[in-house]
Amino acid sequence: MQLLELQRTMLAELRQPTAPEDNSAAAAYLRPGRRLSARERLGIYHRSYWARLRQSLAEDFPALRAVVGRRRFAALLDAYLIDHPSHSWTLRDLGQHLPAWLEQHREQAGRRWRAALDAARLEWAYVEAYDVAALPPIVADFHADSRFCLQPHLRLLALSSSVDELLPAVHRDGRTQPLPRLRRERVWLAVHRADDLVYYRRLDRIAFTLLQSLGRGLPLGQALPVACAAAPRGSSPESTADAIHAALALATQFGWLCSPPDASPA
Amino acid sequence: MPANRFNGFTQYGVGVGLRIPHYDEILARRPVVDWFEIISENYMVDGGNALATLDRILEQYRVVQHGVSLYFGSAQRLNGDHLRRLKALTRRTGTPWVSDHLCWGSVDGTYSHDLLPLPYTWEAVERTAQQIRHAQQELELPILVENVSSYAEFHDSEMTEWEFLNEVVERADCGILLDVNNIYVSSWNHDFDPMTYVNAIDPARVGQIHIAGHSRFEKYRLDTHDHPVLDPVWKLYARAIERVGHTATLLEWDDRIPPFDELHTEALKANRWLAAAVQSPMAAAQSPVAAPESRHAAA
Numbered sequence: 209m210q211l212l213e214l215q216r217t218m219l220a221e222l223r224q225p226t227a228p229e230d231n232s233a234a235a236a237y238l239r240p241g242r243r244l245s246a247r248e249r250l251g252i253y254h255r256s257y258w259a260r261l262r263q264s265l266a267e268d269f270p271a272l273r274a275v276v277g278r279r280r281f282a283a284l285l286d287a288y289l290i291d292h293p294s295h296s297w298t299l300r301d302l303g304q305h306l307p308a309w310l311e312q313h314r315e316q317a318g319r320r321w322r323a324a325l326d327a328a329r330l331e332w333a334y335v336e337a338y339d340v341a342a343l344p345p346i347v348a349d350f351h352a353d354s355r356f357c358l359q360p361h362l363r364l365l366a367l368s369s370s371v372d373e374l375l376p377a378v379h380r381d382g383r384t385q386p387l388p389r390l391r392r393e394r395v396w397l398a399v400h401r402a403d404d405l406v407y408y409r410r411l412d413r414i415a416f417t418l419l420q421s422l423g424r425g426l427p428l429g430q431a432l433p434v435a436c437a438a439a440p441r442g443s444s445p446e447s448t449a450d451a452i453h454a455a456l457a458l459a460t461q462f463g464w465l466c467s468p469p470d471a472s473p474a
Numbered sequence: 475m476p477a478n479r480f481n482g483f484t485q486y487g488v489g490v491g492l493r494i495p496h497y498d499e500i501l502a503r504r505p506v507v508d509w510f511e512i513i514s515e516n517y518m519v520d521g522g523n524a525l526a527t528l529d530r531i532l533e534q535y536r537v538v539q540h541g542v543s544l545y546f547g548s549a550q551r552l553n554g555d556h557l558r559r560l561k562a563l564t565r566r567t568g569t570p571w572v573s574d575h576l577c578w579g580s581v582d583g584t585y586s587h588d589l590l591p592l593p594y595t596w597e598a599v600e601r602t603a604q605q606i607r608h609a610q611q612e613l614e615l616p617i618l619v620e621n622v623s624s625y626a627e628f629h630d631s632e633m634t635e636w637e638f639l640n641e642v643v644e645r646a647d648c649g650i651l652l653d654v655n656n657i658y659v660s661s662w663n664h665d666f667d668p669m670t671y672v673n674a675i676d677p678a679r680v681g682q683i684h685i686a687g688h689s690r691f692e693k694y695r696l697d698t699h700d701h702p703v704l705d706p707v708w709k710l711y712a713r714a715i716e717r718v719g720h721t722a723t724l725l726e727w728d729d730r731i732p733p734f735d736e737l738h739t740e741a742l743k744a745n746r747w748l749a750a751a752v753q754s755p756m757a758a759a760q761s762p763v764a765a766p767e768s769r770h771a772a773a
């Protein structure tokens with residue numbers, strides 16, 4: 209068998225969810241040993257393949273596991289891995305499609321699909337915020353035509369439950385306290401990195417919308433009305449203006465605003 | 475004096491793998507360690523804690539890069555993005571060499587994240603050597619290729635594993651990272667004499683040695699890196715040092731990781747054999763298996 213064909217055959221067998229001991233063409237290309245058959249030999253690699261990928265996802269998505277439960281989580285991971293095997297040299301990227309996949313596979317999460325989706329999105333944002341690049345922040349001079357790009361490690365998430373309260377609890381080692389109960393509520397969250405640690409910070413809807421609009425490349429003059437439109441019904445112009453100022457101050461304090469790639473150097 | 479062309483770093487002595495559970499202790503206490511081996515892929519990122527910690531380690535320690543997913547033996551081309559990131563990291567660490575495994579692990583862009591065994595065929599020799607040569611050119615650093623533990627053998631194989639390793643490194647003109655624990659594990663699983671393997675390796679190409687622990691199951695041995703080094707592995711190490719001379723040595727311990735001092739003490743046991751090797755640096759020449767005539771032998 210040519211090398212490429214052999215490798216295609218073997219990896220296809222490793223990716224099967226059923227153990228090769230039950231059904232495999234291993235004997236066609238592997239020699240039996242004195243103590244193990246060809247299928248049993250392939251079985252060692254098969255167990256190792258599945259164990260490694262499952263463990264990697266389990267480490268990255270402990271809140272998702274807490275939301276859907278241990279048994280459902282195990283089945284969900286296997287279904288995901290069949291659809292999305294690793295296409296990267298690093299296991300760090302393995303869960304990158306999980307939020308979008310879960311959106312399409314509601315049946316995998318059961319009753320708590322929305323909270324599960326929130327957890328998956330939050331945990332993938334954590335993975336990204338942990339090690340993506342940091343750009344030098346700018347001390348912004350705010351004009352109507354000012355444009356920014358957002359700090360690459362900043363992720364903005366609109367969630368429908370309080371999963372952000374769950375995450376610190378599932379990350380705590382040797383947890384003895386029961387997990388906090390999830391509440392249904394709108395949460396606008398900034399996931400970002402400071403001093404090499406990842407933090408979650410709840411935002412109000414105005415700040416969230418303003419940052420989102422700036423991140424989409426709108427100049428400040430166009431982003432402001434979009435953000436103001438997100439103010440709660442009945443807000444006074446003064447309270448909306450205060451919220452805008454607070455949002456810009458927060459973004460400056462955490463270094464979330466950077467020069468857009470096409471900006472000429474100051 | 476370097477033991478060979480791929481072993482110009484004999485002063486490196488005994489290193490240990492840099493692992494996350496030890497970060498805080500190493501940075502707080504700054505223990506004396508000859509060098510640290512890092513898993514390259516863990517630091518091929520654009521920012522964050524891993525890189526920041528690595529930079530602090532680099533302020534005080536020598537770091538050598540060991541990779542786990544270049545997959546020289548994969549039938550298709552090496553991943554260009556991987557090579558570029560790896561090269562950038564080598565510039566950051568100043569690693570004197572880069573190692574990865576004699577195995578395959580990906581096909582058609584799908585990754586197994588495992589060190590899968592190769593059929594020992596001439597086609598695989600050519601393909602693997604070609605990819606190592608390419609990586610060596612791209613990285614502009616010597617590559618040491620490591621023998622893996624294996625649990626399967628192919629009908630197609632045309633030679634022994636040690637013949638395959640020697641053929642690959644000769645054609646690729648690269649060095650060897652000899653893992654004596656992997657030799658032991660594979661010898662048990664495939665019923666060959668591990669000493670035959672150690673005696674057959676071209677000593678002029680060995681630039682680093684791995685020692686590690688493994689797990690024993692009823693029907694096979696598994697390379698788990700979660701135990702102290704076992705006696706038969708120390709015997710292979712002793713023989714390797716006798717043949718190769720003083721060689722940078724690293725203890726691998728990746729699971730159920732003990733406290734740093736315990737790990738380091740286990741690694742430093744290697745000094746017993748290294749100390750003896752210093753007194754006879756040309757030990758390789760006394761090997762009962764003649765080192766092949768080689769244009770590479772002189773350093």
Ligand SMILES: [Fe+2]
Pocket residue numbers: 620653656684726
């Ligand atoms: Fe090794």
